[in-house]
Ligand SMILES: *[C@@H]1O[C@H](CO)[C@@H](O)[C@H](O)[C@H]1NC(C)=O
């Protein structure tokens with residue numbers, strides 16, 4: 056049975072319904088659930104599913120690793136945790152690693168138990184001085200805040216005033232590394248470092264562990280956290296779609312890590328394939344850990360596969376492989392060899408024909 060309203064109520068009712076629909080869509084547009092990261096209530100409050108945990112810096116008597124926190128831009132809340140390996144001689148210099156933590160640009164911290172324990176281990180095993188960057192998190196501080204903060208920390212370090220850095224960092228051996236969103240930020244920092252001629256540090260290498268470059272599908276997290284983005288092919292989000300920018304990367308070596316069951320795996324490979332295709336002159340490698348998911352090495356650090364990943368990273372940061380200037384990757388060595396053979400055959404044919 057249809058409901059009948061007296062004609063004089065039609066307009067007020069329609070008006071009321073319109074108002075209700077409008078209000079509903081306004082609030083529905085604001086409320087958002089981005090599990091497992093956070094939820095935004097209709098009133099605009101952001102609720103993270105996992106609260107951000109902190110541990111203080113500490114010195115490890117077993118490994119000799121020391122750590123401390125430095126406020127870099129206190130008014131913004133930008134800071135870093137520094138890790139210094141065991142010192143065995145006065146003024147000993149170590150490679151300098153800028154590490155950028157992951158967490159979808161919106162969770163985790165350089166001061167969390169997860170990253171603190173991971174970087175204590177990495178410092179001890181790789182013998183590198185680590186600056187673990189604590190950038191501001193989205194959505195309260197929308198992207199590009201994380202990029203700007205990380206860049207500010209790198210410039211702060213480059214001023215060479217901080218006592219540990221001044222005494223113990225070898226500025227000829229600077230590395231960048233990060234996992235997940237941190238790997239995304241690391242790549243963006245390497246692009247900035249390559250583009251900006253006044254930046255005094257020239258990083259030699261970069262490790263991208265399970266980088267968050269999306270997976271080719273619409274990405275609600277990225278588009279929400281970066282309000283001014285033009286979408287998932289934004290050069291900051293999907294660098295492989297912009298080979299011209301990637302070809303500018305000035306470091307000597309890049310190692311991409313991914314995992315077989317990582318939902319972000321495909322774009323890690325696309326990044327690697329694109330770098331290869333454009334003939335980037337550095338040494339380029341990729342390692343996929345089979346049967347594991349996104350950042351498994353952080354959640355299960357004592358597993359054999361996590362140890363293997365750690366060893367590979369340690370080797371990558373190690374002294375033995377470093378050389379100034381560009382590396383030639385094995386692919387282009389093969390093609391150079393091919394060209395040499397072709398030239399040789401041609402010369403031989405020429406000599407035979409005219410001898
Ligand atoms: C916003 O909404 C949530 C969930 O309904 C509530 O827990 C919170 O107290 C509200 N915050 C403000 C500032 O009103």
Ligand SMILES: *[C@@H]1O[C@H](CO)[C@@H](O)[C@H](O)[C@H]1NC(C)=O
Pocket residue numbers: 148149225226227228377
């Ligand atoms: C710093 O690194 C460069 C490049 O690897 C190396 O040649 C130099 O000896 C290092 N300096 C110190 C003091 O270790």
